Amino acid sequence: MNTAEEVVLDVEGLRMRYGTTDVLREVTFRARRGEVLALLGPNGAGKTTTIEILEGFRMRSAGRVSVLGADPAHATEDWRARIGVVLQSWRDHGKWRVREVLAHLGAFYAGYTTERVPRPWDADELIAAVGLTGHADKKIRMLSGGQRRRLDVAIGLVGRPELLFLDEPTAGLDPQARREFHELVRGLAGSRETTILLTTHDLDEAEKLAGRIVILDGGRIIADGTAEELARRITGEDEVRWTLDGQRFTRSTRDSTALVFDLFERHGRRIGELEVRRSSLEDTYLALVRQAEGAAR
Template sequence: MVERGDVVIDVDGLRMRYGVVDVLVDVTFQVCRGEVLALLGPNGAGKSTTIEVLEGFRGRSAGRVSVLGVDPALAGSAWRGRVGVVLQSWRDHGKWRVRELLAYLGSCYASPWDVDSLVAAVGLEAQAGQKIRTLSGGQRRRLDVAIGVVGRPELLFLDEPTVGFDPEARREFHELVRGLEGTTVLLTTHDLHEAEALADRIVVLDRGRVIADGTAAELARVIVGEDEVRWTVGGQRHVEATADSTRFAFDLFRRFGDEVSELEVRRTSLEDTYLALVRQAEEVA
């Protein structure tokens, strides 16, 4: 878990209205330097709109937004050189070769990734000399990620970054993100396992409002509550809910020793927490 330090993204009372429809309502959160924050929510929750405002691609109706100390609506080229963006889709130049494009883009930055190292990190070594138009969908997605990080940005926006990745490529990408020391990352994803694997903190949006903000463990304790422990003693199966499954299991073995068998501990997952949050929000609405 990243220690709370310098604030890189500061959002206070962000509102977005289209006509009479409120898309974002008083959205408030912060992201600190080096932190990986996952912005989650169902379709239509306002995630993409929030990200576009933070990236400076969309204006806002009200509220205060500061990204790397600058209002993104007023940011210039120097600010953009400090920010990396991986969009859900990207219009590329199909005639470029993978390595050539990354080398060219890297030349626009002061301290870019070594191209060969970056190509290896995103799993495109075999395609480094290919023209982009010949890449498969998954390979093009890996190239999108490489384009986003080629300049070693201070802040990286990842919008559904591993769509089209196979399990091995997804694992390699997660290792790449974890290796971006000092880089602040704002991630949107529908893959809750990915969010749980990468994020230091979770912000959940629903109907344009923040309905939760905290670590996966913090949200699980507040929203879902307890872990489930299952075990067998003397041929009888038992199930117990507990807030401290480690202590509970220790006490079981202290009491029953080798008589305990078929011990299972089911910890509350981010998926459990997320679904509970969305259900609660629907009930309130």
């Protein structure tokens, strides 16, 4: 597979204007096959508008957009069968049973199967993948909030999408369900068959799942890179804490490994309560947003 074929999302100079207000301004980024890309930003940053344009639900004002090799504004049903969408909530018929609704929706994808991608995903296999096997015959209205969210995810996956849009996917899930969902996402991306674009306000989730982070603010991209790259570029230093002879010490450093080695070389077992705190995605995100908002004033 050549490099061009691996590019799943290719956005260049994307602009969106409502009246005299620019909601998106020269947004440019790419995502490759099998990548998990997190699109982050405060409310009103332009995330939803960007996603709706990529999904083909909203026309753009200017710029070039290619999704799975096609312009979403003019894409065919064949193209739509290749994407999946997991919304924050999905209203449906509460009297349907879990297996019934997935089999019903899956039937619409049968005509779009290919040699490389058989469609749809078998309902029972999909139910097992999202952890609903024990609830396959339960009516949707009887599901708990967490179970309902798993079904939302299954609905987005039923057509075996090559590109999956996840909008706040773990909202309402308990910690165990969230962990299981994260494993599912890693498995999908690990197979390199599914590219995932994730929007979330859970920065810990973004840091765990995404190979790359794109941060929008004020309709512009203010950062694009891995969590580690952004942390080094913005905050730059780790915080090392320790105790020595009953006293507490804290130091910021760009090379925490060297500092810790030096501490033990000089003081040995007298060093206690050692803690190395690396800059988190939350630290980086907040620093970037503050910088962008300060520059806009």
